[in-house]
Amino acid sequence: MARQATAEKRQRRERGSINPDDIINGAFELAEQVGIDNLSMPLLGKHLGVGVTSIYWYFRKKDELLNAMTDRALRQYVFATPYVEARDWRETLRNHARTMRKTFVGNPILCDLILIRSALSPRAAKLGVQEVEKAIASLVEAGLSPEEAFDTYSAVSVHVRGSVVLQRLREKNMAANEGPADIEDTMTIDAESTPLLALVTEKGHHIGAADERNFEFGLECILGHAERLIEAHKKGAKKTAPRKR
Structure with a gap:
């Protein structure tokens, strides 16, 4: 059966204590649990322990977040691929x-x-x-x-x-x-x-x-x-x- 789109709730962070790298890292962690298709901003906010508006401050929509994740993934992939x-x-x-x-x-x-x-x-x-x-x-x-x-x-x-x-x-x-x-x-x-x-x-x-x-x-x-x-x-x-x- 497909995994349910759920995320473990963390202790809530203080306002302004998160940055884009934290968000991208958390998105990869959450995607490992629920998959890319089920990744959402509200779920990510819950996973990171922040309000969803804190995420939208840096990434206005899911596509922008996925673009950032793809950029990082591609850099890691290129580094790991032999010449x-x-x-x-x-x-x-x-x-x-x-x-x-x-x-x-x-x-x-x-x-x-x-x-x-x-x-x-x-x-x-x-x-x-x-x-x-x-x-x-x-x-x-x-x-x-x-x-x-x-x-x-x-x-x-x-x-x-x-x-x-x-x-x-x-x-x-x-x-x-x-x-x-x-x-x-x-x-x-x-x-x-x-x-x-x-x-x-x-x-x-x-x-x-x-x-x-x-x-x-x-x-x-x-x-x-x-x-x-x-x-x-x-x-x-x-x-x-x-x-x-």
Whole structure:
């Protein structure tokens, strides 16, 4: 069942004793208890032990508070995500993708703020763009064209985010007891009418599930395509290189 939107009441603070950082910290604490969807200004006031007007003094509406939370979450996320390095691009990009997924899957609040809500302030958006620029520059140095590097990193990013969001929505549906958890839950698979599907799913494969197996398969497909592009560029460079006299 979904968690009820309740907050433990603290001893009331003195007027003017709270600041924006206190409010943001408290909002993260409360979101861990009730989730981002159920976070509200009155609940936060109760959690912090202040009148709701003290919160509105700094954040006029919930969206402003969520923007501040997202800014902080994005900075923490960028700091925790490893760089892509040109000299070992495939392994570092793979590690980059795996860490992104692990970070978001392990922190539902981070997922809800950055991936599902997707509302960033100009400062946070600039930070995100700078990190993407670094990754693309490394892939160009590794041998991809700027367009290929962009498409490769974009494909990895979409793959990671899609996998995480699907898993997060599955968790939300299960918590609220709303709808099927996976595509397989809506399908009838039996050995007589769908022998191949039955054979494979019996071995632990899942159709359309955001699980580790499907994530790794998709990631390796993207990395393999990028590696073939780099090899093609190397062969082309050798053919066009001037012969020594």
